[in-house]
Amino acid sequence: MGGLLWLIMMVFGLGPYNIDDEILSLNPTSNFRLLPLEGITSVPTITPTSAATGTFAPTQTSTLTPTNTPEVFPFILIGEPELMSSDLLRPSLGCDWLVIAGQVWDLQDRAVKGLTLHLFGELQGYQIDQSAVTGSAPIYGDSGYEFLLENLVVNSKNAVFIQLVDADNAPYSLAYPLQTFQDCQKNLVLVNFKQVRAE
Numbered sequence: 001m002g003g004l005l006w007l008i009m010m011v012f013g014l015g016p017y018n019i020d021d022e023i024l025s026l027n028p029t030s031n032f033r034l035l036p037l038e039g040i041t042s043v044p045t046i047t048p049t050s051a052a053t054g055t056f057a058p059t060q061t062s063t064l065t066p067t068n069t070p071e072v073f074p075f076i077l078i079g080e081p082e083l084m085s086s087d088l089l090r091p092s093l094g095c096d097w098l099v100i101a102g103q104v105w106d107l108q109d110r111a112v113k114g115l116t117l118h119l120f121g122e123l124q125g126y127q128i129d130q131s132a133v134t135g136s137a138p139i140y141g142d143s144g145y146e147f148l149l150e151n152l153v154v155n156s157k158n159a160v161f162i163q164l165v166d167a168d169n170a171p172y173s174l175a176y177p178l179q180t181f182q183d184c185q186k187n188l189v190l191v192n193f194k195q196v197r198a199e
Helices: 004-014
Strands: 073-079 081-083 097-100 116-123 124-134 145-150 156-165 178-179 189-192 193-195
Touching: 116 145, 124 145
Parallel strands: 097 189
Antiparallel strands: 073 193, 081 189, 097 145, 116 124, 116 156, 156 178
């Protein structure tokens, strides 16, 4: 529709397309002509004669400040914690128990006995602060350990942590957050550690 309107205005000279008779009758008062470019045989080019010399001196100096880097501990978590039903290894416990267990291996993949694991945090308002020793739960292997938490099969994330420590509670690993589920098929959390450097 707009195109049709434009065409009608243009054909009949309406609106902005109206040509004034005075404009058509104007005669130019002077003639314009282009003058030839005489005497220019080439286009000048600019060529650098020498490179700039001198030294750059920054006006401000900045100093790097060291950032805190995490200390490399002798033990790390191996893989992701594995979730399963406690019925597979501890069928007598039933679904009311949250079980956190696993093993610890040294640099040569040998079982390490006598190390302490610290489990801490809070689940549903219940403060957790427990310790277990590797080798005390051989059902999980020679260096097996186990934490049993009754009536705490709940959904949680980053609420409870596990860490390897020495006899003086100095850390042997980072404190790793655990995720738990309100699910009888996921109430056993297997957490394994591996030594990666000498103590």
